[in-house]
Amino acid sequence: MSLECNSGCNCKTNYYTPVCDITTNTTYFSACMVGCLESSKSNNISVTYKDCGCLSGMANVVKGSCNLGTTSNCNLRFWAYITVTAIGTACIFIIIPSINIVYL
16 A cells, blocks of 8 residues: 555554545545645644645545445435335235145
8 A cells, every 4th residue: 555655654554544535535544645744633623634645736635534425325225125125025925825735
């Protein structure tokens, strides 16, 4: 995970400390991996990283992973799975009793 742009940073990979490039909505492993040299805190809550050598242009990188909307997408898939499974199970219990078993 060491690139030329972060080679002098001696980045640790023991802990996942994600940062988000707000411009591209991309989550990176850590600010160090993106080559960020400076950080600033606003309102003692959000941390913004600056001078990130691995990113082009004036990237706005903040602490935390990007919100990609996957939570609602996962919830939708979960409930779709539950619904299909319930309907499938109900159909099986309706069809099986109606099959005539022939004894020889």
